[in-house]
Amino acid sequence: MGVSFTLPDLSADPAERYAELAEYARALVAGEPDRVANAANLSALVMATVPGLNWVGFYFFDGEDLVVGPFQGLPACIRIPLSRGICGAAARSRETQRVDDVHAVPDHIACDGATRSELVVPRIGPDGALVGVFDVDSDHPARFTPDDQRGLEAIAAVFVDTLA
Ligand code: SME
Numbered sequence: 001m002g003v004s005f006t007l008p009d010l011s012a013d014p015a016e017r018y019a020e021l022a023e024y025a026r027a028l029v030a031g032e033p034d035r036v037a038n039a040a041n042l043s044a045l046v047m048a049t050v051p052g053l054n055w056v057g058f059y060f061f062d063g064e065d066l067v068v069g070p071f072q073g074l075p076a077c078i079r080i081p082l083s084r085g086i087c088g089a090a091a092r093s094r095e096t097q098r099v100d101d102v103h104a105v106p107d108h109i110a111c112d113g114a115t116r117s118e119l120v121v122p123r124i125g126p127d128g129a130l131v132g133v134f135d136v137d138s139d140h141p142a143r144f145t146p147d148d149q150r151g152l153e154a155i156a157a158v159f160v161d162t163l164a
Pocket residue numbers: 055076077080084085086087088107108109110111112115118135137
């Protein structure tokens with residue numbers, strides 16, 4: 001199948017590191033259209049290579065709610081209405097939510113009490129419809145920089161490209 005499961009030896013520079021990670025992610029999903037398989041492997045890749053994370057995963061929009069899909073981390077909230085939480089905000093606004101302090105967001109849904117900061121990327125399909133969100137949590141406050149945001153948006157885009 002042409003994929004080696006040796007993790008990439010990533011550069012120390014954050015932007016370069018994410019470019020290398022996106023390239024590896026593209027190789028990991030190449031030729032595979034199954035969204036569960038790709039979401040599972042991309043979650044595992046990000047958890048194994050991006051330091052300081054406690055939850056990485058995919059929620060899928062079922063037409064009503066965001067429903068948890070493949071992830072790495074503690075068991076999570078199964079269904080999130082679009083009206084709720086940071087994931088709901090990302091899905092509603094179709095804009096990435098980068099939250100330095102989840103305790104400062106009254107609407108935050110605490111799945112893992114250790115989570116302090118969070119980045120949620122909406123995933124919009126090739127037809128313009130909401131597919132779901134890619135949710136990355138950290139137990140460190142303000143873990144996510146603009147470089148992390150760009151890098152993790154690129155990983156979410158790798159997933160969306162497999163749906164085309
Ligand atoms: N914290 C999210 C809920 C999902 S869990 O973090 C996995 C939110 O407020 O949307």
